Amino acid sequence: MAVVVQSLISDHRLSFHWYEQLLGEDYYWIVLVRSIWLSFLSAAISIIVGYSLAYISSRLVVSRALRKLILIAVLTPLFTSAVVRAFGWQIVLGSDGIINDIFIGLGLVDAPMRLMFNQLGVIVGLVHFLVPFAYLTSSATLQSHDLSLVRAARDLGGGPWSTFWRITVPLSRTALIASFSINFALAISSYVVPAVLGGGRVKVMAALIYETFSVDLNWQLGSAIAVFVFVPVMIVLFSLEVLGRKTAIPTRSD
Amino acid sequence: MSIKEGEFLSLLGPSGCGKTTILRMIAGFDEPSSGELLIDGSSALGKAPDKRPINTVFQSYALFPHMTIKENVAYGLRRKRWAKSRIPQAVQDSLDMVNMGAYADRYPAQLSGGQQQRIALARAVVNEPRVLLLDEPLGALDLKLRKQMQLELMRIHRQVGTTFIYVTHDQEEALVMSDRIAVLNGGIVEQLGSPRSLYDSPRSRFVADFMGSSNIFEIDSGDSKAKTVSVGGVDISVQNTEALESGTDNCAVIIRPERISVTTGAKADADNCVRGRIVESAFLGPMILILAEVPFGTLNVKIPYYGQDTDFEQGEELYFSWQASDAIVIK
Amino acid sequence: MSIKEGEFLSLLGPSGCGKTTILRMIAGFDEPSSGELLIDGSSALGKAPDKRPINTVFQSYALFPHMTIKENVAYGLRRKRWAKSRIPQAVQDSLDMVNMGAYADRYPAQLSGGQQQRIALARAVVNEPRVLLLDEPLGALDLKLRKQMQLELMRIHRQVGTTFIYVTHDQEEALVMSDRIAVLNGGIVEQLGSPRSLYDSPRSRFVADFMGSSNIFEIDSGDSKAKTVSVGGVDISVQNTEALESGTDNCAVIIRPERISVTTGAKADADNCVRGRIVESAFLGPMILILAEVPFGTLNVKIPYYGQDTDFEQGEELYFSWQASDAIVIK
Amino acid sequence: SDDSVFTIATYGGSYGDSIRERVIKPFEEKYDVKVREEMAVSNVTLGKLMQGGSDIDVAFMDGGVSEHAESMNVLEPIDTSKLSNADSLIDEAVYEKDGKKFAISAGFYAVGLTYNTEKIDTPPKSWKDLWKPEYANKVTAPSVSNAMGLPFVLGINQAFGGEANNIDTAVKELGKLKVASYFDTAGAGENLFQGDEATIGAAYASSAAALKKGGKPIEYVTPEEGAIAGDIRLHIPKTSSKTDLAYKFIDLAISAQAQQEMSADLLNAPVNKKAELSESLKAQMPYGKDGSIADLNIPDWFALNENRQKWTIEFNQEVIG
Amino acid sequence: MGPIVVLIGASFGTGNGLSFPPKGLTFEWFGQVIGNAVYRRELVLSLVLAAVAATVSLIIGFLASVALGRSKRAWASAMTSYFLSPLIVPQVVIGAALMQYYALVGIGGTQLGLLLGHVVIAIPYVIRSIVGSIGEVDPALLEASRDLGGSRWRTVIDVMLPIVKRSAIGAWLFAFVMSWINVELSVFIAPGDLATVPVEIFNHLQYSADPVVAALSSLSAIVALLLVLAIDKLSDLESMSR
């Protein structure tokens, strides 16, 4: 199916006209770099948060009820539409939002801070969107780990922290790479979150593509921009994949 | 049960009797549901495994699959913040000790079972812990290498002064290496003592059986003055009759298979001599195993192999004799 | 190398010599880089593992962690499309055989090492394959259980007529159970033959060493007529001198530790007798191990333990004697 | 395709609901036909028409997309003489290009000045009031992803005296406007006022009305330069096989009755002069309380579409960055 | 811990917050949504669609992962990345492309077309989240299964699948979510007469934000909650093996 989609997309590329226009325009390059940067950052942060949460809930939390609560808290927002979720964030991050209320209440700042309608807002929104994905992948891998290795590390004098870093995290390598790929791709193709939480002022490639498609109704250029984004991102993902497999733990039959 | 500093204590017991569980409690992975655990006089309960001066050689090896052999062995030293420059040498020495120096850069999955076990050993020993727990550390090794490693472990034990708690399923290994042996049965210590005392004076059928004496016969009556017991109508002379003093009920006599000699005619100078019919025989290398039917049951006999013909014919009738001192009476 | 139908063949060899690798090739997990593999006369190379009438007891058990013990054992039968009604009984029988009947509903992670190994055994045996590959199937079991399982395996072997290819690191086990034994070294078969022939006439130092003879001395010269060899200036009488016929270069004499007797005075009726100084001694249960320094090297001696005092003093001087027939000359 | 079914490309959401209740249901009853609704946003409807694979008989599309559709040559000419209500239509409701009538409006909406009466004392009068320093970072406006985005930019261009064939002036001025957030959809815009993230801005009249109804102190005024207007329109696509019915449908949709009811539902300005609105409804019309359709600034979509690409990029590049 | 607490807090907040004062969330709006046959049908459509799309993607994705997961060859990496490609392309583009394609094939605006579209975008998630776990299954277990007479196929079903079960459940959830919240693609290919819930929300937001949005969103959250609980229950059943 993916093949069909792809071939269809290249069908639009009847001439290089749109590409010439695209590649010659600095603006696209600037936005491309910004998109990749934002996606990279959000993917990375979301993985840190999601993995930590998964670790805490699967290894440190003993109470089943609390584990369930974490699961629900992490996964439920995933099911509400991106628009609605972004609106929710406005309540938290807004100038009258919870965080500003807390900071002002504590006297840490005098005037409300700008927590959204800028890149920060976009990152927060994307991270929130992506954390459940990282959480799901991470908890699957964490639960499949052989705990005797953790015991061995503790036995050899590794503290909980060092064991986490040197045993648990490396053993989750595959899942982390997978998670990063997914989250990076999700972030780069996401349009609603940057639009709402960036206040329409943090342009990303997905937004440009959306505008070109839906407002300008120029499907050819839209596809061309999509391909323009596609190529570098694909290179990133492919490199990750190759890296992941190359450094995979050898098995007997290798 | 207390273990002295620098002692070499072996835990012996049937599969599933709780040996690994005991080690896990000492190492700090399981909490005992009752009882105390004192190390150097202070309670170790609730102390995290990494805070206990104890290292373990795990029965299942538990090598880190994502690290090379070298990194696996270096792990403990790194955690102890050894100077970077000193680590490689220590690692190499310890790998050489287990004959695995050439494999330093492989990954665990690329090694054979026995090789992995040796790495697990090197990884624990290199840390020179105060207490070393070894869970069947030589189980996957061939006899030759096992002998060699036994000597090596005994050398380390003497040299470093570490306390060893050693789980093995190999009686001989336990006998050779240990200062004391604890025989476990269903999680309970059946007998604790020196190798000699366990071998010579097992306190129960279980211990006797487990220490390799497969001839255990329930006695019908016993006479502690005449120093004889009666088994299946046959009187057997014994030396030690202490167990009989509180009555003959539930008493049994043990005859060690390797102390029985086999002759074609009755042996006059033996304290005991019975006639029996061969049921089966097997070649064990230095020994020949014979199963013979005697009036009071089936006798296991092990005679040394001197190159003689080993084919005892089934049904052949022979005489089996042993001294009074080779038969032990237990309650 | 050909294995006869219904034969019990053991592979013996040091850790890492390729035993597991050979089994993997027979089972179909690895392809040999050269050579052929014929089963019933037709090539099995390229045939998928599930198409070969072979079952394996894996060294690492490889139990399915997500299935109960019962399900693990039933797996092979299910794949063979046995009638549903017949499976539970067969599974139970096979679990009972390994003394694990009571654990049918547990998961592998809830069993001890030895218990897991027994399940691995039951899982393979229940299928009654044409060829059964066993990779150190009793390695994690205690001596008593091991003996019991050995008998059980021999019984199955006789009963089912399956061909057994058995990897073990326990010489005694190999000697007791096998029809033939192959001693491997670095992936190559050093010697293949009956237990007796391997034990009595090892063809190389490696085999001799591996079969438990730790006294191997290089000879300086030999006289095949006088039936003596000279080692470190001492003449030793031997019986079999065939190996000397093509010259004494690279020849060695082997003296079995358990054939040497120890006396306080020189023994006149012995073919060979040397004086030596005790270096070390150890209690092995039925045996006592003595290391003694004799004029031509260090001698390993094993004498039976009859309850005598086992503390040989270091430095004590004793006489060591053996018959000409107990010394073997090899090339 | 089923001959007995009459297909309408309509909207989803509240617009779709209103059209269903006010037009489709009465139409089905009156002419005894079964109507199939193809719900989609305008540009998707246009996409369907361009594919030619659908059998849409009447298509609702927004202003802008409508002109696009005409340029794409997927529309039938509309003969207004076949519409009994044609005479009562306001002039602005009939769209013509090179003598071909291609669309009939079914109601106007608009973006005007919306502000929070609690936070802002003096009601704004002009678009230029958005630049007042005290509103800095509390202003909102439609983004170029919104249908009203570029028309708004053009409106600003006009207000500041820019030329019609470029948006240089607007870009320069909007670059200085301290916006809290642009909005993509009307709903998002409404949300900004709801959460007090914006206290003033260019927003939909219907949003203002909804906010007010929800108890928010919001007022809507038509700027003196005129509110930026858009509309929903009716078209007969080339795919239509039942043009007779199509005319009947359009006729019903622009009837005084339907227009009146739809205005009440959607707060759109009716296109039928005979539609009678209640006083309270009048106050919520996109041209303000006392205004008329003349107060709306209806973009020249053909020109806008022509330059859309260029202007979008220019705006993004210069104003958004 | 700070950000986590906020996140957890916010994740509760989002469900109810929206732009409406709490009174907008009274049962009145729920009633309105539940009482409306169209919304009810949309809810059912979305649920069934997401479940079917997730299941189909899981099956296809799992099989593809089995083929790709255990290989170290370059082509396997290439294919794995290639399967990810629909993930990167914004869904508007895929939507438009599919719309054209469907018009050609004649499944435009059908539920089948919508399902296929959702499968296309869900497969990459499935593959990406399973492929790694498959690579990490202890090869000895697969060998054991083959040895005991399990064919390649049986081994996949009997051994591989149960061992990667957690990843598979995660992948199914991914796929479900991708379908459940999808707007940009569905807008193009949804059946003309019946929208999915997110499309309905999207449509409602076009010209103004009405309370239906809040009610529908909260309803989605409740559905999600129930689903997560159900799956948690299911997947806990066999967490015995430790």
Ligand SMILES: Nc1ncnc2c1ncn2[C@@H]1O[C@H](COP(=O)(O)OP(=O)(O)OP(=O)(O)O)[C@@H](O)[C@H]1O
């Ligand atoms: N994946 C691999 N890559 C490289 N070398 C390997 C790999 N797997 C095994 N080996 C090597 O092949 C040799 C033979 O291994 P094998 O497992 O057959 O030994 P074995 O005779 O079964 O030993 P043991 O008695 O210790 O189980 C060993 O030296 C081992 O290190």
Ligand SMILES: Nc1ncnc2c1ncn2[C@@H]1O[C@H](COP(=O)(O)OP(=O)(O)OP(=O)(O)O)[C@@H](O)[C@H]1O
């Ligand atoms: N997770 C568990 N849940 C329930 N029972 C368990 C679990 N782990 C171990 N057991 C049981 O506890 C008993 C003791 O196990 P342990 O591993 O200590 O035996 P062991 O003496 O080390 O045996 P072996 O010599 O076979 O390794 C066994 O009967 C085993 O089945």
Ligand SMILES: [Mg+2]
């Ligand atoms: Mg154990």
Ligand SMILES: [Mg+2]
């Ligand atoms: Mg092996």
